[in-house]
Amino acid sequence: MAAAELDPLLLLRQSIASGAAILPTASDDAAAAEVPLSQATHLTFSTPSHIALPIDTQTRFASNDTPVDLRSIYFAWLKREVAIPEYNASASQLNDELGTTGGQVRKFAFVERLDLITWLEGASEESEYIKPLAGDKDGSTSTAAAALASKGAAAPAIGSKLGRSGKGTMDPRLAVIYNSERKMGDRNSVLRGVKPTDFSHVRKSSAIFMSKKPSQSSATNLSGNPELATRQKQRRPDPIILLSPSASSLLRMSNIKSFLEGSQFVPSDSLSASSSTSASMLHINRLMKDIDPNRPMRFILVEGPEQFKPEYWSRVVAVFTTGQSWQFKNYKWSNPTELFRHVLGVYVGWRGEQAPESVRSWGHRVLSVGIDPFKESAHANLETSRWRDHEVVEHIWKAVESNMRSKGWRRDQAPTSI
Incomplete structure (x- = not known):
C-alpha cells in the first residue's frame, strides 16, 4: 500500500x-x-x-x-x-x-x-x-x-x-x-462481480454456429422476397459531413441544418438557432439525383471524429473548414494537402472578402464560397433578404454530389475506401 x-x-x-x-x-x-x-x-x-x-x-x-x-x-x-x-x-x-x-x-x-x-x-x-x-x-x-x-x-x-x-x-x-x-x-x-470474468471460452463454443452462413433459400423465406433480401443485405451506409469546431466558423451545429436543408443562413448565436446548440450529431436529407433519383440520402453531420471507427472515414464526403489546420489534428489525414486529396473541402466566408491564405494554398480541392452578411432589421423579411443563400447552397451540394460520384457512391453501395 x-x-x-x-x-x-x-x-x-x-x-x-x-x-x-x-x-x-x-x-x-x-x-x-x-x-x-x-x-x-x-x-x-x-x-x-x-x-x-x-x-x-x-x-x-x-x-x-x-x-x-x-x-x-x-x-x-x-x-x-x-x-x-x-x-x-x-x-x-x-x-x-x-x-x-x-x-x-x-x-x-x-x-x-x-x-x-x-x-x-x-x-x-x-x-x-x-x-x-x-x-x-x-x-x-x-x-x-x-x-x-x-x-x-x-x-x-x-x-x-x-x-x-x-x-x-x-x-x-x-x-x-x-x-x-x-x-x-x-x-x-x-x-x-469484483473481478472481470473471462468469457473467451464462449467465443470458441459459438464459432461453430457463427461460421455457418444462411443459404439463399433461408434468406428468401425470411423476407418472402429474394430481391428485397438482396437490397437489405446491400444497404447503403449514410455519408458523413464533418464541420469545423472553431468558434469563428460561420456554420456550426446550431445553424447548419437551416443552411444546407432550408437554404437560409442564420447566425449560430441567434435565438432561432439556439435550439440545436447542444446537439452533437445531426441528420439532414437531400435528394442526389445523379446518384439515386428515387429516394433522398440521409447525411450525418458531426463536428469531430472522436467517436469514429476506422471504416467511417470511407463515408466522409465533405469537410467544412475555416482554414485553421488544428482542426485536422485528430483526422486520419492530419496534413490538409493530403486530406483534401481524399475528401472535398468547403470554405464558407462573407461575400466580397478574400479567403484565408491557407485555404487558397490548398488549391482547387477546397471549394470557397461567400454568403451575404447577415443584417437584422425590423422591416426585413428573412425569406426575401436571404434569397442568394439558395444559390450558394445549391453550388455546395453540386460539388458534394460530383465528388461522391467520382469516389464510387451509387444507388445501393458506398465506396470501401476513398
Whole structure:
C-alpha cells in the first residue's frame, strides 16, 4: 500500500472529494504561488499536508496502453463541463503555449474522458483504463486500508504526514470510518462481480454456429422476397459531413441544418438557432439525383471524429473548414494537402472578402464560397433578404454530389475506401 501514499490519481481524487485546493506551481516549495498550467512544473495538493508532485509524473491511467501524465489528467478535470470540440480546442491552445519546453497535453477520446471524470468525482469505484496499484489486485485502495484497520494495524492513508522515506500512518479514527464503509456497486461489479470474468471460452463454443452462413433459400423465406433480401443485405451506409469546431466558423451545429436543408443562413448565436446548440450529431436529407433519383440520402453531420471507427472515414464526403489546420489534428489525414486529396473541402466566408491564405494554398480541392452578411432589421423579411443563400447552397451540394460520384457512391453501395 506504500504506492497509494503518493499515487497521483488517488491524491487528485481525495482533494476533489474534500474540496481542497489543487494548485499548479513552478516549484515544490510549500509557499509557491499558483501559475498558469503552461508554466507549471509541479501540481501541489494543499491538504491534509503539503504534497507537490512533478506535473509530468506518469499515472496509472492508460490510453491505448500508454500511461498518461498528471498534467493531462488535471487538464481533463478542469475542462470536465465543456463539450468535446471546446475541450480539444483548449488542449491545442495549451500545447501551443507549452511548445517544446514542457511536454504536451494528451487529448482523450470521448469514452476515456467520461470514464476518467466519473472516477475522479467518486461516482464510480472502478475504471477499465486505470491499472490497479501494486499488491492491490482489485484496485480498491480504500478497501485495502479498511482491511488493515480491522486487524488493528496502522493503515496508510493518502493524507497522512509523510517523512523523508515517503511513508506515513493513518489516523486511527479515520481507519475506523473506512472500516465501516459500505462499498457501493457500479455497473461493472453488478454485472461481473469484483473481478472481470473471462468469457473467451464462449467465443470458441459459438464459432461453430457463427461460421455457418444462411443459404439463399433461408434468406428468401425470411423476407418472402429474394430481391428485397438482396437490397437489405446491400444497404447503403449514410455519408458523413464533418464541420469545423472553431468558434469563428460561420456554420456550426446550431445553424447548419437551416443552411444546407432550408437554404437560409442564420447566425449560430441567434435565438432561432439556439435550439440545436447542444446537439452533437445531426441528420439532414437531400435528394442526389445523379446518384439515386428515387429516394433522398440521409447525411450525418458531426463536428469531430472522436467517436469514429476506422471504416467511417470511407463515408466522409465533405469537410467544412475555416482554414485553421488544428482542426485536422485528430483526422486520419492530419496534413490538409493530403486530406483534401481524399475528401472535398468547403470554405464558407462573407461575400466580397478574400479567403484565408491557407485555404487558397490548398488549391482547387477546397471549394470557397461567400454568403451575404447577415443584417437584422425590423422591416426585413428573412425569406426575401436571404434569397442568394439558395444559390450558394445549391453550388455546395453540386460539388458534394460530383465528388461522391467520382469516389464510387451509387444507388445501393458506398465506396470501401476513398
